Amino acid sequence: MPISGASQANRIDPTVVYGFTNLPDNREREPLRIVRGKGVFVYDERGKDYIEGASTFYCTSLGFSEEELIEAAVKQMRELPFYVTGAHRAVPVVEHLAERLAAMAPMKNAKVAFAATGSEANDALMKFLWYHNNASGKPRRKKIIARLGSYHGGTIATASLTGWVKYHAGFDLPIAGILHTAQPDFANLAEPGEAEEAFADRMIDELRALIEREDPETIGAFFAEPVSVSAALALPPKTYWPKLTELLGEYEIRLFDDEVVTGFARTANMFGCETYGFTPDCMTVAKALTSAYQPLSAVIMGEEFYEGLERGSAEAGMFSHAGTYHGHPVPAAVALRTLELMEERDILGHVRTISPHFAAALRALEDHPLIRGSRALGLAGAVDLVANGAAAGTLGAQVAGCCQANGIFVRPSADTIVMAPPLIITEAEIDEMFRRFRLALNEVLEASAG
Numbered sequence: 001m002p003i004s005g006a007s008q009a010n011r012i013d014p015t016v017v018y019g020f021t022n023l024p025d026n027r028e029r030e031p032l033r034i035v036r037g038k039g040v041f042v043y044d045e046r047g048k049d050y051i052e053g054a055s056t057f058y059c060t061s062l063g064f065s066e067e068e069l070i071e072a073a074v075k076q077m078r079e080l081p082f083y084v085t086g087a088h089r090a091v092p093v094v095e096h097l098a099e100r101l102a103a104m105a106p107m108k109n110a111k112v113a114f115a116a117t118g119s120e121a122n123d124a125l126m127k128f129l130w131y132h133n134n135a136s137g138k139p140r141r142k143k144i145i146a147r148l149g150s151y152h153g154g155t156i157a158t159a160s161l162t163g164w165v166k167y168h169a170g171f172d173l174p175i176a177g178i179l180h181t182a183q184p185d186f187a188n189l190a191e192p193g194e195a196e197e198a199f200a201d202r203m204i205d206e207l208r209a210l211i212e213r214e215d216p217e218t219i220g221a222f223f224a225e226p227v228s229v230s231a232a233l234a235l236p237p238k239t240y241w242p243k244l245t246e247l248l249g250e251y252e253i254r255l256f257d258d259e260v261v262t263g264f265a266r267t268a269n270m271f272g273c274e275t276y277g278f279t280p281d282c283m284t285v286a287k288a289l290t291s292a293y294q295p296l297s298a299v300i301m302g303e304e305f306y307e308g309l310e311r312g313s314a315e316a317g318m319f320s321h322a323g324t325y326h327g328h329p330v331p332a333a334v335a336l337r338t339l340e341l342m343e344e345r346d347i348l349g350h351v352r353t354i355s356p357h358f359a360a361a362l363r364a365l366e367d368h369p370l371i372r373g374s375r376a377l378g379l380a381g382a383v384d385l386v387a388n389g390a391a392a393g394t395l396g397a398q399v400a401g402c403c404q405a406n407g408i409f410v411r412p413s414a415d416t417i418v419m420a421p422p423l424i425i426t427e428a429e430i431d432e433m434f435r436r437f438r439l440a441l442n443e444v445l446e447a448s449a450g
């Protein structure tokens, strides 16, 4: 019997296993094949152009055809296409990148451990916490708290950390010792009449109750994005971060900052933690670190945390954590050039200059009957959709599908659409992006009326 309703004659038999799809659908539906890109645009195999309104998976920060990054990769490939970082061997470009990242990070005398993906960096940081605490006389402090609605990765540990049931169900996740608390999503979780500050207090009280219930001496770290783009850009109230950091300090719980999406100017500061005014114990970065041209991620650790790893290593005789591609010279060369270009071209300044235009374009959508509200932070934004007869939670996907037909990619999250275009976007391109978006909204509206 066919898995889906497709007739046997029309069935496709894809070899690739496509994540984030319903697998049987791939037997009926050809994927959209993207074959090239330029600036904020990508092109399919028929030549149709699309504005990448979400930088694909929030990562191609410098757009799609940055020759300088291509050159950096080619040059490094010619010089030394691969060598290991570890076992008392080093590649200079990797050392330079680590020094640059450490100097940018808000922690003093930071140390950098490289990996390939955001998931792997978060996974490593979880391991490092356990190792650190074993070596620091705190072997019971192993539990980690994350937030509902946040995405932290797809490995066994980081999918567990991710606060969505859909990433756990069927995979026998989460693993033990991972706890979840509420997302400070004022727009959706505030009670009728509740002020922002009272909402933030309630979030902190709920977290305190969870810590007390679990026994504070068993909690090692709190893992969070400064603002959770994966939770549909849930902007925390002003008092949330100061109160949260105070609470974590009170219980000696470490703060691990996932900057995989928010890092490198997305929120109009180099890191999201600067936007919200806190200093984490450790942070993870990936994606925009290489403008996604090469897979590379990093764990950036404060000095005191790193010293715990040193103690553990001294006891064991070796730090038994490494990876063949951790500190690969080609991604490192691309990352170094990415960071140089950001400085040379003042990408942060550009984001600060252009983000009010982006926010205004989002706000202007609020006159549309399908839009219930909008919010923006730097070059990340979201609009909440009005259900309009569609089943709750399905409208985002419907609108995103219509957006694709109209030449714009956006990220749906239930009944919200999230946008985060490449940081190099111009005012004219923002206007064109929202023109296309409005066309898509009109089509969805007409379809639901008809």
Ligand SMILES: Cc1ncc(COP(=O)(O)O)c(C=O)c1O
Pocket (backbone or CB within 6 Å): 057, 117, 118, 119, 120, 122, 151, 152, 153, 154, 225, 230, 258, 260, 261, 286, 287
């Ligand atoms: C906040 C956050 N952390 C971690 C990850 C995982 O990164 P990767 O997909 O590179 O493993 C993602 C991916 O989207 C993310 O959004």
